[in-house]
Amino acid sequence: MKISSSDRSKSMPVSVRLSRLLNKELAQVAVALDRPKSWLIEQAINDYVELQKWQIAAVEEGIKQADAGMGIPHEKVEAWVKSWGKPGETRMPRSRPKTKSESR
Secondary structure, eight states: OOOOHHHHTTOOOOOOOOOHHHHHHHHHHHHHHTOOHHHHHHHHHHHHHHHHHHHHHHHHHHHHHHHTTOOOOHHHHHHHHHTTTSTTOOOOOOOOOOOHHHHO
């Protein structure tokens, strides 16, 4: 989700404490990019929030799949990993829904 220019005009001030070193490095990047430090901070926070939203959605999807019986048993993954780099290396196990008898 990118912030539109109309949303940017509705920005709110926020105070951020930075170490001296990080503040100095931020100032150097701001000069190099010819941008204010506040712009860099907003971009960094926006990127962080987008990454966290993506990660939370991926975890929630994984939980949903696990609850639906999709998944790979630990033993199969362990056997696959142990086979890496050895003759007869096995293929990556695939997820499949549990059968009714497996669900009991």
